[in-house]
Amino acid sequence: GAVVSQHPSRVICKSGTSVKIECRSLDFQATTMFWYRQFPKQSLMLMATSNEGSKATYEQGVEKDKFLINHASLTLSTLTVTSAHPEDSSFYICSAAPQQGMNTEAFFGQGTRLTVV
């Protein structure tokens, strides 16, 4: 089946630094990828839609200058958390689908647990 891989799976960084998370579709091309954030005991919250070759679309309340998204190829999207603060500590998850259309399933990465100290 289709595989979406995230890297790193776990990262600890100091306040004020930036962290980059990669999301790769391993055996298919994805013009669109999605980034989610999940706090403990809560559901996934959609942050943004990553579009290959164009600017990302952010959900309401998500700071685009803080969460930089780059989708430079059909198999890779990156999320950079800039000037990280402890409140940015969360579980970040990406998803992608191998086909376009309404009747296909999305596959999720294994997630990246970010801890800002």
Place this chain on the structure above:
Amino acid sequence: DAKTTQPPSMDCAEGRAANLPCNHSTISGNEYVYWYRQIHSQGPQYIIHGLKNNETNEMASLIITEDRKSSTLILPHATLRDTAVYYCIVRVGINQGAQKLVFGQGTRLTINP
């Protein structure tokens, strides 16, 4: 906002069928119902999806009511590894290719030995 309603938690005995309900009374005619599950500290896993007909695969069965306002996910023989949060999602299909999934709170299913 999520367009589905699920019970926050359920328990099921190991080996029995687990039936997880979902209400989606405002579903549109061309919207699909998707089910995913999330085991602790992992990314969500796709289970099954359907439009109006009942569906079955190696993981589960999906029963959708005739009016499409509700559905039930059935795990026929639950095991301890099925303990997870189960999400019922109605696709927010803005345009072709946008696999945008809006997650509600889901149902925390606990399988008991």
